[in-house]
Amino acid sequence: MNNCSIEKDIGIQCNKPELVAEDIVSDDMCMFYTGLPNKEVFNAIFSELDDAEERTNRSGNGENKGRPRTLRLVDEFLLVLIRLRLGLLLEDLAYRFRISKATCSNINKQWIMYLSVKLASMIPWISRRFIRENMPAKFKKYPHCRVIIDCTEFYTQNPQSLAAKTLLYSHYKSHMTWKALIGISPTGVITFVSDLWSGGISDKQITIKSGLLELCEAGDAVMADKGFLISDLTTPRGLHLIIPPMKFQRFNRRQVEETRRIANLRIDVERAMERLKNFRILQGVMPITMSKQASHILKICAALSNVHPPLIQDN
Structure with missing residues (x-):
């Protein structure tokens, strides 16, 4: 069994997404992809999402957590911001982040509901x-x-x-x-x-x-x-x-x-x-x-x- 198969068995994504949070290095990139003025603001908002792991959980509750997340939490946050900022279709985002369309759709639904509550104080x-x-x-x-x-x-x-x-x-x-x-x-x-x-x-x-x-x-x-x-x-x-x-x-x-x-x-x-x-x-x-x-x-x-x-x- 090759390394890729082993990684799949333990639930780790083999194919790295085309874009991850660490790739956003300049203010222009941050504004283009997320609509936020710079990476410092991106990090500051993400740091306040301390209950995101629990609130955006799609695998059920209790001892049986189901399948682990395909993406890191910060990359899920990035995915949703790109969806809002650029208006990309779910199929496009799924390809860019190397996940299925169904997973991409679930990520968006959970995060939209979560962020609408979490960011309400910013209005x-x-x-x-x-x-x-x-x-x-x-x-x-x-x-x-x-x-x-x-x-x-x-x-x-x-x-x-x-x-x-x-x-x-x-x-x-x-x-x-x-x-x-x-x-x-x-x-x-x-x-x-x-x-x-x-x-x-x-x-x-x-x-x-x-x-x-x-x-x-x-x-x-x-x-x-x-x-x-x-x-x-x-x-x-x-x-x-x-x-x-x-x-x-x-x-x-x-x-x-x-x-x-x-x-x-x-x-x-x-x-x-x-x-x-x-x-x-x-x-x-x-x-x-x-x-x-x-x-x-x-x-x-x-x-x-x-x-x-x-x-x-x-x-």
């Missing part, structure tokens, strides 16, 4: 006091702004069910989509990510269902696009809604200036969503079969986006 709802103490100078006209919100959509496949098609069809995108509400602080940190809802939901409905307003306190201000007609929701809570003036007639000079000022501040939430979609799994058309994982994937990508330098540099 912090920042206290009002902290926000006001660190309010960028450009928000001096809106010192009580707590969160800037907007919706974003992600393409998905055309379902077979007619009822599902009706719910998922987005008139804005002219396509089947999932829709999420994203909130950032005035400093540019993603502080709120809703679950994904069907693309046909309105901005007002998703604001209600997401629970965002329950997190705000009386006296806070919420900045949004003019499509968020939610003043009947914010006013009773003692919240101030900052939206551009509605154009019922020709704008006067003050209204033009206010529209320009709000647009310049709201652009940061667009930049945050652009950074979020640098994770290519959120680009293209996501399969319907990913519907149970999609919200978790979105929140993981948002958490990983928050490890990058702040979007707003206030001198």
Whole structure:
């Protein structure tokens, strides 16, 4: 019996993956493959996953642990990050890591559920006091702004069910989509990510269902696009809604200036969503079969986006 056969018998992988964690040596490589700014951040996040061995165990519990892991824990983590960052198909990842497609699929499912819980603290709802103490100078006209919100959509496949098609069809995108509400602080940190809802939901409905307003306190201000007609929701809570003036007639000079000022501040939430979609799994058309994982994937990508330098540099 040759060495390879012996290694197989004891559950050690014979063929080394094309890429392992030690191969990520430069910041550019780390950003390209994982979406993280450098290897130090990669190692720091992985070091916090102290219960990953147990929580991502696919071999059962008790004395019978079943077959050992095919990959090292750190390489499983790398595999999942590559899946999120580059949007590679499971078949491709299975080939690169020298594992079966079924094993690759199981690794992804277990890690997605695990990371969505473990990294939840990286999307912090920042206290009002902290926000006001660190309010960028450009928000001096809106010192009580707590969160800037907007919706974003992600393409998905055309379902077979007619009822599902009706719910998922987005008139804005002219396509089947999932829709999420994203909130950032005035400093540019993603502080709120809703679950994904069907693309046909309105901005007002998703604001209600997401629970965002329950997190705000009386006296806070919420900045949004003019499509968020939610003043009947914010006013009773003692919240101030900052939206551009509605154009019922020709704008006067003050209204033009206010529209320009709000647009310049709201652009940061667009930049945050652009950074979020640098994770290519959120680009293209996501399969319907990913519907149970999609919200978790979105929140993981948002958490990983928050490890990058702040979007707003206030001198």
